[in-house]
Amino acid sequence: MIVRRLVDGVDERLDGTSFIKRNLRKVFPDHWSFMLGELALYSFVMLLLTGTFLSLFFVASPAETVYRGPYLPLQGRDVSLAYESVLRISFEVRAGLVMRQTHHWAALVFVASMAAHLVRVFFTGAFRRPRELSWIIGVTLLVLGIGAGFTGYSLPDDLLSGTGLRIIYSAVLSIPVIGTWLAYLFFGGEFPSAELIPRLFVMHILLIPALITLALSAHLALVWHQTHTQFRPTGTPEESVTGTPVWPKFALKSVGLAFMTFAVLTGLGGLVQINPVWLYGPFVPYSAPSPAQPDFYAGWLEGILRLWPNWEFHLFGHTIGELFLPAVVIPGIIFTALALWPFIEARAARDTAMHHDAQRPRDVPVRAGIGAAGIAFFVLLMLAGSNDVLAKYLQVEVDTLNGVLKVLLFVVPVLVFAITWWICRDLRARGTAPIARPSRVEFRRNAAGGFNESHADGGGPGEPVAATPSDGEEP
Amino acid sequence: MKRPERIAATAFVVAIAAALALFVVYVRGDGPQAEGVLLALALGGVGVGLLVWATRLMPHIRDETHPRKATVPTTEAERDSAVETVEAGVEEIKRRRFLSRLLVGAAGALGLAALIPIRSLGRSPGDSLLHTKWTPGAKLVTIDGTPVTASTLEIGSFTTVFPEGHEGSADSQAVLIRVEPGQLQLAEAAMAGAPDGLVAYSKICTHAGCPLGLYLAATHELRCPCHQSTFDVLNGAKPVYGPAPRPLPQLPIEIAEDGVLIATGDFPAPVGPSFWELG
Numbered sequence: 245m246i247v248r249r250l251v252d253g254v255d256e257r258l259d260g261t262s263f264i265k266r267n268l269r270k271v272f273p274d275h276w277s278f279m280l281g282e283l284a285l286y287s288f289v290m291l292l293l294t295g296t297f298l299s300l301f302f303v304a305s306p307a308e309t310v311y312r313g314p315y316l317p318l319q320g321r322d323v324s325l326a327y328e329s330v331l332r333i334s335f336e337v338r339a340g341l342v343m344r345q346t347h348h349w350a351a352l353v354f355v356a357s358m359a360a361h362l363v364r365v366f367f368t369g370a371f372r373r374p375r376e377l378s379w380i381i382g383v384t385l386l387v388l389g390i391g392a393g394f395t396g397y398s399l400p401d402d403l404l405s406g407t408g409l410r411i412i413y414s415a416v417l418s419i420p421v422i423g424t425w426l427a428y429l430f431f432g433g434e435f436p437s438a439e440l441i442p443r444l445f446v447m448h449i450l451l452i453p454a455l456i457t458l459a460l461s462a463h464l465a466l467v468w469h470q471t472h473t474q475f476r477p478t479g480t481p482e483e484s485v486t487g488t489p490v491w492p493k494f495a496l497k498s499v500g501l502a503f504m505t506f507a508v509l510t511g512l513g514g515l516v517q518i519n520p521v522w523l524y525g526p527f528v529p530y531s532a533p534s535p536a537q538p539d540f541y542a543g544w545l546e547g548i549l550r551l552w553p554n555w556e557f558h559l560f561g562h563t564i565g566e567l568f569l570p571a572v573v574i575p576g577i578i579f580t581a582l583a584l585w586p587f588i589e590a591r592a593a594r595d596t597a598m599h600h601d602a603q604r605p606r607d608v609p610v611r612a613g614i615g616a617a618g619i620a621f622f623v624l625l626m627l628a629g630s631n632d633v634l635a636k637y638l639q640v641e642v643d644t645l646n647g648v649l650k651v652l653l654f655v656v657p658v659l660v661f662a663i664t665w666w667i668c669r670d671l672r673a674r675g676t677a678p679i680a681r682p683s684r685v686e687f688r689r690n691a692a693g694g695f696n697e698s699h700a701d702g703g704g705p706g707e708p709v710a711a712t713p714s715d716g717e718e719p
Numbered sequence: 720m721k722r723p724e725r726i727a728a729t730a731f732v733v734a735i736a737a738a739l740a741l742f743v744v745y746v747r748g749d750g751p752q753a754e755g756v757l758l759a760l761a762l763g764g765v766g767v768g769l770l771v772w773a774t775r776l777m778p779h780i781r782d783e784t785h786p787r788k789a790t791v792p793t794t795e796a797e798r799d800s801a802v803e804t805v806e807a808g809v810e811e812i813k814r815r816r817f818l819s820r821l822l823v824g825a826a827g828a829l830g831l832a833a834l835i836p837i838r839s840l841g842r843s844p845g846d847s848l849l850h851t852k853w854t855p856g857a858k859l860v861t862i863d864g865t866p867v868t869a870s871t872l873e874i875g876s877f878t879t880v881f882p883e884g885h886e887g888s889a890d891s892q893a894v895l896i897r898v899e900p901g902q903l904q905l906a907e908a909a910m911a912g913a914p915d916g917l918v919a920y921s922k923i924c925t926h927a928g929c930p931l932g933l934y935l936a937a938t939h940e941l942r943c944p945c946h947q948s949t950f951d952v953l954n955g956a957k958p959v960y961g962p963a964p965r966p967l968p969q970l971p972i973e974i975a976e977d978g979v980l981i982a983t984g985d986f987p988a989p990v991g992p993s994f995w996e997l998g
Contacts, residue, residue: 269783269785270785271782271783271784271785274782338745338748339745339751339754341750341751342751342754342755342758345751345755346755346758410927410928410929411927411928411929411945413928414927414928414991414992415927417992417993417994418992418993418994420995421995422995423995424844424848424994424995425844427844428841428842428843429837429838429840429841430840430841431841432840432841433841433842434844434847434889435889437841439841471787477782477784480784483786483787483791484784484785484786484787485785485786485787486782486784486785487782488780488782488783489780489783492773492777492780493773493777493780494773496769496770496772496773496777497769497770497773497774499769500766500767500768500769500770500772500773501766502766503762503763503765503766503769504762504766504767504770505766506758506762506766507758507760507761507762507763507766508759508763510754510758510759510762511755511756511758511759511763512755513751513755514751514752514753514754514755514756515755515756528887529887529888529889529892530862530879530881530887530889530892530922530930531932532929532930532932532943532944532945533944534932534933534944535944536944536945546946549926549945549946549962550946550947553962554948554958554961554962554963554964555964556964556965556993561998562995562996562997562998563993563994563995563996563997565992565993565994565995565997566925566926566963566964566993567926567927567992567993600787631947632944632947642947643947643960646947
């Protein structure tokens, strides 16, 4: 009865035809890799839930106080109200630590699953016309996600994150002409300024989440409207989409996945320690932790800084700071190229047609090669970003390791490209799948005493085979 | 009950039990491990139940094939009509040429005016990056305010110093190192600011501004923990390895009559990472 009135009401107001039925029967193609984007979405939901809880206790203030809480090693230390409130959330607010750690884990999973989703879309060519806008919004979401992660991870005002902020400040300072003004306006003066934590807080809990929500809505609306690309089932035209209707099967599955994501994140939050700021200590400008690593998504940026040569340029009696190229220009070029990839590829391949089929990576060997080389490049930069830990682990000098990494950074991507390209071309030429799905063959005894062989993939009864003991199933 | 139904039912029961147990754990204050496990069980129970239900108990819902309506381009005529609608509107606005130009002017002026409040976000850099709080005669003190004397440091050891009254100051922090006096190879003027093998350098790395935390006494090198820039203490803190391009500015010091170390002036060059106005 209620459903009836609801359906009538919505139908009268939103659409002459049946708005509800059309959307409930919308089909979603099924492939395990489509889960990656959903993981990002549900991690974001978890971030909003836990983040709201944390924001009720966090104090965004650099004002000094003396720590008198239950954590003995820091008792009597001068700390900021921000740092103190994070310790309070961790040790005094009931369920505070599980919320805080779940929040941090969710942030890592959010960025990681966006990156994995991007890789999937890249290798399957799902970004091609007419879905370029989805891709650009997706890259924007990745950048916003990294921004949200960085601003959030800097809020506790601990020694590790303070060092990260110092590096960002130095990067802004290095921008030609406007760098000093920009740094002073953004950071509220010379680093470290009292304005910084309140500003990061506003960015982290208001500005960036609002932008993410906006971009995410547009991203989802586009997918809903344009429909998914898919590996086309045989016998269906490209202008069609085959999959599970939203109601009830897809909805149940997707909500099930949401709960599984939440379960993993809360499990990690309760059991696996992350960002123990009480071990790093409060931020002081005259000390830096060693070894020091940022969260993984900033690792490759840190890697560029560690490997970059000590170049400094002078222009008309002015200095172009050392950090400008590695910390501003290079990441800018990388993200711009990534965002424009659909257009770069369309131009290079002279392909302006509409595409709704997902491609297998081997179908476009050059793209697969570039993608694999790109992944190798980022992995190497991430290793470079943790070179101090890696050197200790491998028991070599950091200088030696850096030298090796600098060479590998140029050699490995080229090799990876060549190998991937060669494998893809070979697979495409042979037309075989790398891992063939095991085919099910049924043998049925027939009236004549022989066996009928039938293939489960709809081949129907095949040629009868002779009833010899050697190839029958029964001795 | 079919097997998938049993699994789903068990999962939901686990979820109910775990959620109820969360109340107990919360009241008792059992800590994050118990909370995390129970949250995972409660949420995961619902998740497993729903997934088993959808994938194993709904096999009669078959895949359907639908046309991709939204992606079929409209006809040429329809698009022409859309273009005409837009252009007709623009023409209507343009007809009042004087008004429309004024409107553009007003929008531009408003846009500029909206930028003005950005200026409130921070003070002018001025020459604040060019000098620190060191002044001639400022005593070198440690973080707790204790003055450093000529005999405080053994050869081969180092400490972080600040100008008295500015303990903890970010831009004025310096490292004071004592080496064998004969080992220092500084320019003549710089040598005068390093009495008895006591030499002080800015503690801020000239690469990305991290505090230089590591002193390798055997090779007389200062190393930055962030990006491993390495500076030769004996040779004017010139960079010998890593991404830093410039030496650390040296703080000129002298030993006052009572043995306390004092600065004879500010750093001769700006401290920290490079910027446009550095020259």
